[in-house]
Amino acid sequence: SSELTQDPAVSVALGQTVRITCQGDSLRSYYASWYQQKPGQAPVLVIYGKNNRPSGIPDRFSGSSSGNTASLTITGAQAEDEADYYCNSRDSSGNHHNYVFGTGTKVTVL
Amino acid sequence: EVQLVESGGGLVQPGGSLRLSCAASGFTFSSYWMHWVRQAPGKGLVWVSRINSDGSSTSYADSVKGRFTISRDNAKNTLYLQMNSLRAEDTAVYYCAREEVMTTVTLRAHYFDYWGQGTLVTVSS
Numbered sequence: 001s002s003e004l005t006q007d008p009a010v011s012v013a014l015g016q017t018v019r020i021t022c023q024g025d026s027l028r029s030y031y032a033s034w035y036q037q038k039p040g041q042a043p044v045l046v047i048y049g050k051n052n053r054p055s056g057i058p059d060r061f062s063g064s065s066s067g068n069t070a071s072l073t074i075t076g077a078q079a080e081d082e083a084d085y086y087c088n089s090r091d092s093s094g095n096h097h098n099y100v101f102g103t104g105t106k107v108t109v110l
Numbered sequence: 111e112v113q114l115v116e117s118g119g120g121l122v123q124p125g126g127s128l129r130l131s132c133a134a135s136g137f138t139f140s141s142y143w144m145h146w147v148r149q150a151p152g153k154g155l156v157w158v159s160r161i162n163s164d165g166s167s168t169s170y171a172d173s174v175k176g177r178f179t180i181s182r183d184n185a186k187n188t189l190y191l192q193m194n195s196l197r198a199e200d201t202a203v204y205y206c207a208r209e210e211v212m213t214t215v216t217l218r219a220h221y222f223d224y225w226g227q228g229t230l231v232t233v234s235s
Contacts, residue, residue, distance in 0.1 A: 001172065031214075033221035035155070042205055042228055043147075043155060048221035049212045065217075086155050090220045097160065097169035099145070099220070104154040 002026040002091045004102035011108040012077045020072045020105045022087035029092040032070035032102075034063060038083045046085075047072055074107070082109045112136040112224045114206050119229030126196050126233070132189040132206030132226055140164070140184035143209040145222065146191045148202035148231075156202075159191065160209070174200075196233045203228040 004024040012018035022032055031050060035043035045054050047063035060075045070089075074081055087102035118130040132144070146158040159170045159180040168180050179192040189206050207222035 029217065031212075031217045031219035033219065035222070037155075042225040043222075044225070045221060045223050048210075048223075049219035050214065050216075052212070052219075054223065084154075088155075088157075088222070090218075097167070098171065099157040099160065101147075101155040101157055 001098060002089075002093045002100045004032075004087050004089065004100050006085075006087060006102040006105045008103070009106040009108065011110055012074070013110050014079065015076055017073065017075045018077055018107060020074075020085050020107065022070045022072075022102045023068055024089070024100070024102075025068055026089045026092035026100060027065065027068050027070050030089040031065060032063070032087045032089050034061075034070075034072045035086045035088065036081075036083045037086065043086065077107075077109050079109050082107060112208070114208065114224055114226035116204065116206055116226040116229040119204065119231045121232045121234065122196055123235050124197060124233055127192070127194045128196065128231060130191040130193065130204055130206075130229060130231070132191075134187045134189065134208075137208070139182075139187040144180075144182060144189045145207045145209055146180060146189075147205045147207055147222070147225075148200075149205070149228075150199070150202040153202075158204070161189070193231070196231075198233050201231060201233045203230050 034047040037043045051063045091098040177195045206226045208224045210223045212219040
């Protein structure tokens with residue numbers, strides 16, 4: 001099955017920009033989606049498709065994709081953006097009916 | 111308002127069984143593929159299983175294949191996960207999620223636009 005690799009942790013100063021990456025072969029076939037998860041809460045979709053935000057997600061969140069890498073960028077990070085972030089895509093290996101999550105990135109806002 | 115509400119979690123002994131439910135409301139349940147995703151304590155999200163809109167097609171992560179069964183009752187707007195032969199490593203919060211699909215000229219996007227609040231399953235003696 002496919003794997004999606006993320007950096008375990010990143011930190012960003014308040015108001016600065018941070019980019020989180022997600023690498024995997026499945027991203028050559030499917031767009032990644034990105035989820036924010038705060039402690040004790042369910043994940044929340046923040047980016048899907050090429051660069052689409054669900055209603056209610058601030059425009060400081062943006063996405064991009066190239067080859068086998070997808071990125072989530074937070075421009076002007078706020079304290080409330082401190083959370084775990086996961087990418088996800090459909091599996092492109094033997095079983096296209098399966099899905100895979102990235103390993104997760106913990107974002108700390110300093 | 112779209113709502114997904116899981117129930118059925120609890121403490122079960124290794125080798126035991128449990129059935130989770132996910133009650134859906136606020137949308138046409140029978141039109142959407144649905145998923146179960148789990149998260150072990152302190153760990154990341156792991157995809158578990160998926161079912162298509164009419165229940166005729168299912169898929170499973172290798173770690174649960176042969177032990178878990180996903181199903182749905184579109185008349186009751188409810189998704190289920192029957193978990194048998196439970197192991198300690200199945201201990202996790204289990205979330206149900208709705209899948210949405212967007213097709214573009216280049217790639218397809220499959221994403222989970224709504225999630226339940228989760229139900230905790232603990233497998234321990």
